[in-house]
Amino acid sequence: MKKITLLIVSAALFASATTAPLAAQEQPISLVGDVKVEKTVADEAGQPKTVLVDPDLVVPGDRLIFGTDYRNNGAEAVANFVMTNPVPAAVRLAPDADADLTVSVDGGASWGTLAELTVTAEDGSTRSAEHADVTHIRWTLAAVDPGASGRLQYPAIIR
Amino acid sequence: MKTGHQIHLPLVFGAAATLFGAGAAHAEGIGAGTLIENTASASYDDGTGPQTIDSNTVTVKVDELLDVTVTSLDSGPVAAAPGAEVHTFEITNTGNGPEAFKLTANPAVAGNDFDATVSGIAADTNDNGTYDPGVDLLLTGPATTAVLEADENLTVFVLVVIPADVADGDESDIELLAEAVTGTGASGTVFSGQGVDGGDAVVGLTGASGNALGGLLVGIARVDLVKSASVVDPFGGTSAVPGAVITYTIRAETAGSGSIDDLVVSDSFPAGTVYRAGTLALDGTTMSDAGGDDAGEASDTGISVELGTVVAGSSHAITFDVTIE
Incomplete structure (x- = not known):
């Protein structure tokens, strides 16, 4: 009895320990996210200067830069690379974000540049979408070659 | 003071490192302690079919x-x-x-x-x-x-x-x-x-x-009472002789600002005179001599008029006649 039990346990361990890493290794693409906060500090001459620092101290109104580094670690090119970033509810897309960004204002159901999108109110009336309406941002690359990497980022203001 | 100035200088340098951007906030900001989490995901085709992958999640705590x-x-x-x-x-x-x-x-x-x-x-x-x-x-x-x-x-x-x-x-x-x-x-x-x-x-x-x-x-209100008299004698003149009628006018002027509550103006008839019944009037309107029916009241010895609350700037005139005995 004892031997059988041990055997089953070790088999289960082997299965669970190997499945996840194997799946990860199979992925040629890696995504590494980071976030910085923009702060205006006084330089030595007393002039305000904008710097990006780790977000150890953030308050409403602060400007965050969310970034994601992608890289193709595989030997083959990948196609139809689409990276999607849901915008956290506690922030709004900054007004100076790239106007050509492909965004969604309805939870990812429909996409376009902000200027192309509208928001429908409960009473059925529509208005132009604003930065604060953006729920998702999407970047599309036709292909990512082996060894190729890049960074996609967006600025956001804490509500 | 020089000493104080020298102490203050290091503080000024310290302040130069102060973050300017911290306060650019709306009054209804996201609550302190809120965690803002951001995760990106990607889909792509590696030749064997569609694949998806998530980035790590970055978290920012709102201070x-x-x-x-x-x-x-x-x-x-x-x-x-x-x-x-x-x-x-x-x-x-x-x-x-x-x-x-x-x-x-x-x-x-x-x-x-x-x-x-x-x-x-x-x-x-x-x-x-x-x-x-x-x-x-x-x-x-x-x-x-x-x-x-x-x-x-x-x-x-x-x-x-x-x-x-x-x-x-x-x-x-x-x-x-x-x-x-x-x-x-x-x-x-x-x-x-x-x-x-x-x-x-x-x-x-x-x-x-x-x-x-x-x-x-x-706001402090003040009342000035000004009393004046005019005499008409039985002979058409203005001499204060027996039988002559004296008309008294008491003017109550309220000056200053604010108001005065429960103002009562009263006056006694001079010795040697008799009140002429039914002549008590307030601002030209005759009042009864009896008490309790209107603001005015006349007795054997004098008159009393309740003006109540008077506001600064107002003026009231009380008149009554007496006959010289």
Whole structure:
């Protein structure tokens, strides 16, 4: 009895320990996210200067830069690379974000540049979408070659 | 002082490192302690079919912003007379986390005609907007509000006593100052670890303190009584001879500002005269001699007229006739 039990346990361990890493290794693409906060500090001459620092101290109104580094670690090119970033509810897309960004204002159901999108109110009336309406941002690359990497980022203001 | 200046210089250099951007906030900001989490995901085709992958999740914790505003809720200067008066203010926590505020009332504001004495600061405990002695909690030593949630406001009363020697028209302001208990300072000043959930607390654009003025305007009304007489004798002249009729006019002039309550004007008939029944009049309107039916009353010895509440600037004329015996 004892031997059988041990055997089953070790088999289960082997299965669970190997499945996840194997799946990860199979992925040629890696995504590494980071976030910085923009702060205006006084330089030595007393002039305000904008710097990006780790977000150890953030308050409403602060400007965050969310970034994601992608890289193709595989030997083959990948196609139809689409990276999607849901915008956290506690922030709004900054007004100076790239106007050509492909965004969604309805939870990812429909996409376009902000200027192309509208928001429908409960009473059925529509208005132009604003930065604060953006729920998702999407970047599309036709292909990512082996060894190729890049960074996609967006600025956001804490509500 | 030179010594003081030398001590101050290092502080100035320290302030240069202060973060400017910290306070650019809306009053209704995301609550302190909120975790902002961002995760990207990608889909692609690696030749074997569609694949998806998530990035790591980055997390930002929102720190506590210290901000406060103070507003006078008095519709204008509080009409005041010597004695106790009440100022009403509203304290609003415009930060994004729970915070208590220390209150200081300063009655000695530059330009005051007189300075009132602050006798206490009370919170509007029963939330009815009116100071109720014994019900609304007096804030003591030092006066500090309860913890207010973000965007919560509190009505407070500053109780003052106006000195006896004030003059009509004197004006005086009271300043109420509210300061975050965690601390105050230049926008961007950080109180490390003193915010919500062990986060930092940061002074916002208000400097974590707010103040407002409440005005007092002294209104003191004063009544001047002016009595005059005209005589008509039985012979068509104006001699004060037996049988002549004297018409007395008592003019009650109310000057200053404010009003006077329960004003009663009374007068006695001079010796040697007899009241002519039915001649008592107020502002040209005859009144009965009996008491209780109108404002006027005449007895064997004199007249009495109840003018009630008279406002400053008003004037009333009381007339009656007597006959010289």
